[in-house]
Amino acid sequence: MxxxxxxxxxxxxxxxxxxxxxxxxxxVYDSDGRAKWVMRHNAVLQQELTGAFGEETFTEEGELNRAYLAKIVFKNPQRLEQLNRLVHPHVRRDFLSWVAGxxxxxxxxxxxxxxxxxxxxxxxxxxxxxxxxxxxxxxxxxxxxxxxxxxxxxxxxxxxxxxxxxxxxxxxxxxxxxxxxxxxxxxxxxxxxxxxxxx
Missing domain, CATH: 3.40.50.300 (P-loop containing nucleotide triphosphate hydrolases)
Known part of the structure; x- marks a missing residue:
């Protein structure tokens, strides 16, 4: 394909x-939209994000706290790179399983x-x-x-x-x-x- x-x-x-x-x-695979979905639904990535950025990364309801995360990474290139290093491999794997479907x-x-x-x-x-x-x-x-x-x-x-x-x-x-x-x-x-x- x-x-x-x-x-x-x-x-x-x-x-x-x-x-x-x-x-x-x-x-069409929307990488931004799927990245948000993966962060919300992938338990391994959730643990990685919480470990890197703290418990406030997710709300009590399990939703991604985007405002909190944005505040940390927006003006800090190292932290942004850290976030991308964690998220991108999971999104790449998600894309492959999506393609198979x-x-x-x-x-x-x-x-x-x-x-x-x-x-x-x-x-x-x-x-x-x-x-x-x-x-x-x-x-x-x-x-x-x-x-x-x-x-x-x-x-x-x-x-x-x-x-x-x-x-x-x-x-x-x-x-x-x-x-x-x-x-x-x-x-x-x-x-x-x-x-x-x-x-």
Missing amino acids: LKVGITGGIGVGKTIVSRIFSLLGVP HADKPYVMKEAALMYESEAWRQIDTMIAVYAPMNVRIKRLLLRDTHRTEDDVRAIIEKQLSEEEKMARADHIIYNDDQQLVIPQVLALHAHFLKQALV
């Missing part, structure tokens, strides 16, 4: 592109913002990078995340791998720059992947 990765920095529109593929019947499909997709940083790209056969220029991304994010300032948005973007590097490493690029239509680009890639999967 062909495994397609989809990545891009915050605000480029990865989720919109993934939804279009999903409407075409392609199973879609063996009847010609191809599946994995959406991840940190595709390269987390080494998730090693599980992928071909990669799409979604691109939007910085001014468009900032405008979108300020509309979407009304609690954030432009400085907040720029700080998040600066922590991610540069768009230039993501595009250089990608096999395909979808331009979501408010200048080009996204659906025709997705349809062309969908046809390409179906053909590739049948080879």
Whole structure:
């Protein structure tokens, strides 16, 4: 089965592109969403997280205390790296079992913002990078995340791998720059992947 990765920095529109593929019947693994699910349901990871970050990592009801964890890791690169080192291996294993559940499909997709940083790209056969220029991304994010300032948005973007590097490493690029239509680009890639999967 062909495994397609989809990545891009915050605000480029990865989720919109993934939804279009999903409407075409392609199973899409949302790494961020699944990471939260794994942290909530994997007992081994829960123990690892509690050991590393304290009992407050989970509420009494067993829910992940995201605000508490964010406060610890957001401005501390070492603690963020520690969190990622614990979570990413479990998410990689979760992806493999998810793929096995879609063996009847010609191809599946994995959406991840940190595709390269987390080494998730090693599980992928071909990669799409979604691109939007910085001014468009900032405008979108300020509309979407009304609690954030432009400085907040720029700080998040600066922590991610540069768009230039993501595009250089990608096999395909979808331009979501408010200048080009996204659906025709997705349809062309969908046809390409179906053909590739049948080879």
